[in-house]
Amino acid sequence: MPSWAPSSSRGNELSRVEAPVTIRGYLLCVFAAFGGILFGYDSGYISGVLAMNFFKQEFGRKRYSANAGAVDNPDAYNGFIYDTWQKSLITSILSAGTFFGALFAGSLADWVGRRSTIISGCVVFSAGVVLQVASTTVGMLVPGRLVAGVGVGFVSAVIILYMSEIAPKAVRGAIVSGYQFCITIGLLLAAVVDQSMHKDMTSRSYRIPMAIQFLWALILGIGLFFLPESPRYYVKKDRFNDAARSLSILRGQHVDSVYVREEVDELIASHRYEMENTHPGWGNCFRGSIWDSASNLRRVLLGVALQMMQQWTGVNFIFYYGTTFFQHVGVKNAFLIAMITTAVNVLSTPISFWTIEKFGRRTLLIYGAIGMAMCEFLIAIVGAATHANSHTSTASGYVLIIFTCIYIFFFASTWGPAAWVVIGEVFPLPIRAKGVALSTASNWLWNFVIGQITPYMVDKGYADMGTNVFFVWGSTCALCIAFAYFFVPETKGLSLEQVDRMLHETTPRTSAKWVPHTTYANAVSRDDSEKTAAQAAEHQDSTV
Numbered sequence: 001m002p003s004w005a006p007s008s009s010r011g012n013e014l015s016r017v018e019a020p021v022t023i024r025g026y027l028l029c030v031f032a033a034f035g036g037i038l039f040g041y042d043s044g045y046i047s048g049v050l051a052m053n054f055f056k057q058e059f060g061r062k063r064y065s066a067n068a069g070a071v072d073n074p075d076a077y078n079g080f081i082y083d084t085w086q087k088s089l090i091t092s093i094l095s096a097g098t099f100f101g102a103l104f105a106g107s108l109a110d111w112v113g114r115r116s117t118i119i120s121g122c123v124v125f126s127a128g129v130v131l132q133v134a135s136t137t138v139g140m141l142v143p144g145r146l147v148a149g150v151g152v153g154f155v156s157a158v159i160i161l162y163m164s165e166i167a168p169k170a171v172r173g174a175i176v177s178g179y180q181f182c183i184t185i186g187l188l189l190a191a192v193v194d195q196s197m198h199k200d201m202t203s204r205s206y207r208i209p210m211a212i213q214f215l216w217a218l219i220l221g222i223g224l225f226f227l228p229e230s231p232r233y234y235v236k237k238d239r240f241n242d243a244a245r246s247l248s249i250l251r252g253q254h255v256d257s258v259y260v261r262e263e264v265d266e267l268i269a270s271h272r273y274e275m276e277n278t279h280p281g282w283g284n285c286f287r288g289s290i291w292d293s294a295s296n297l298r299r300v301l302l303g304v305a306l307q308m309m310q311q312w313t314g315v316n317f318i319f320y321y322g323t324t325f326f327q328h329v330g331v332k333n334a335f336l337i338a339m340i341t342t343a344v345n346v347l348s349t350p351i352s353f354w355t356i357e358k359f360g361r362r363t364l365l366i367y368g369a370i371g372m373a374m375c376e377f378l379i380a381i382v383g384a385a386t387h388a389n390s391h392t393s394t395a396s397g398y399v400l401i402i403f404t405c406i407y408i409f410f411f412a413s414t415w416g417p418a419a420w421v422v423i424g425e426v427f428p429l430p431i432r433a434k435g436v437a438l439s440t441a442s443n444w445l446w447n448f449v450i451g452q453i454t455p456y457m458v459d460k461g462y463a464d465m466g467t468n469v470f471f472v473w474g475s476t477c478a479l480c481i482a483f484a485y486f487f488v489p490e491t492k493g494l495s496l497e498q499v500d501r502m503l504h505e506t507t508p509r510t511s512a513k514w515v516p517h518t519t520y521a522n523a524v525s526r527d528d529s530e531k532t533a534a535q536a537a538e539h540q541d542s543t544v
């Protein structure tokens with residue numbers, strides 16, 4: 001079996017805790033990233049469907065005469081349009097479903113297992129898709145999106161947990177970044193499918209984009225049947241033989257090999273240590289001091305805030321409202337530009353597969369936020385200067401387009417993947433499923449909030465900020481720099497158990513220099529031998 005040595009492991013003297021990475025093991029772990037397609041496609045397809053003429057006619061009502069429609073409401077088709085509240089409900093109900101789905105999955109993943117939760121997520125999701133495809137009214141489409149959202153919530157929260165737990169430490173960052181890559185592919189596929197169906201004037205125009213969602217659920221659900229359950233879940237359930245069997249499949253080693261035995265020993269010792277300090281309930285996610293970077297409360301706040309800040313980078317302003325915004329500020333060919341930004345998103349993400357292991361999560365987050373903030377301030381300043389001179393210049397249009405693309409490049413190669421990678425790594429096993437679930441729910445909550453408030457920031461009749469909105473995103477990105485610098489620890493090259501120990505022994509700013517100096521299993525056996533020696537000495541004393 002081909003194998004390649006971990007390149008970014010810290011503390012090589014302890015790298016024996018894990019077997020060398022094999023191509024087969026790598027591919028097994030990478031398959032789960034496919035769940036990202038579900039996430040990306042589902043959040044992406046609806047904006048195109050809402051813009052389809054047949055959809056407007058079928059789901060909307062006639063509010064204008066056919067001719068007046070174009071004048072009174074340029075969005076209406078033949079006078080048909082849905083109400084604004086319906087549009088907002090159809091779009092945002094998915095985030096509501098995912099928010100609750102993610103939270104519920106946090107309990108389910110500890111109860112029935114990570115793999116089974118993702119598979120049930122695919123089943124729930126498919127039920128939602130049936131409702132969507134069958135719908136001809138908003139009243140039926142909304143419950144369909146809600147149910148599908150719950151399924152996406154299961155999948156999006158637990159995939160990160162599952163991937164982080166099964167991946168070898170040297171490539172864990174790259175493997176979890178693969179999930180972000182799939183999100184970007186999902187977004188692109190949605191744009192392409194919408195684009196190719198939007199002229200069709202039958203129900204196929206919206207039913208095909210909706211029905212395609214089945215395919216993603218089917219591939220993910222069936223594929224996962226062939227993957228093993230997370231060994232860390234088995235350890236949590238005291239099923240050590242199952243944990244060893246699962247690890248032997250994932251690492252491509254015999255179940256009795258020294259690698260498998262040592263890794264299982266380490267998982268068990270670390271879990272026992274953590275269980276002495278933490279219990280698995282939801283309440284324990286909020287225990288401990290906010291000043292202690294290893295406390296559960298601090299780790300949960302880190303995960304929740306990291307996902308919140310990822311949304312505050314402003315990325316979805318481009319993906320959700322990019323087309324209308326570009327049109328609004330006078331850029332010609334806004335649809336084309338939107339396709340270009342989506343393509344830049346896909347093409348830039350793979351860079352992180354290498355950089356996340358080479359430079360680390362923390363470095364990527366700090367420099368990525370600096371890059372994004374610079375682009376956003378530049379767009380805002382050039383926009384404001386052009387506006388002050390009261391002429392629309394082609395130059396400012398180019399600045400907007402070019403720096404939006406560079407901004408997306410920075411997001412896709414840094415905050416996009418790294419925010420997901422870090423939340424999979426910072427929680428101790430007893431609360432890991434719940435911590436990842438809370439962080440994912442935060443992503444969806446802020447996704448929803450920002451999606452709701454953004455139109456009021458840019459629309460005519462409201463704040464109508466134009467390119468000045470980039471002053472807001474530039475400032476929030478500046479906060480992201482400070483957040484990453486002060487609060488995000490460096491986790492690259494460490495096993496999840498070593499991350500746990502590192503958090504106990506360092507602060508975020510000193511974390512990158514930390515190297516593992518002992519394993520939990522060694523510490524336990526040292527404790528045991530110290531205890532035995534003390535008991536022997538006591539025994540000797542009492543017999544003297």
Ligand code: BGC
Pocket residue numbers: 180183184187310315316319345415416417443447
């Ligand atoms: C974010 C999404 C965003 C996507 C863009 C993800 O990491 O969580 O909100 O739409 O990246 O690629």
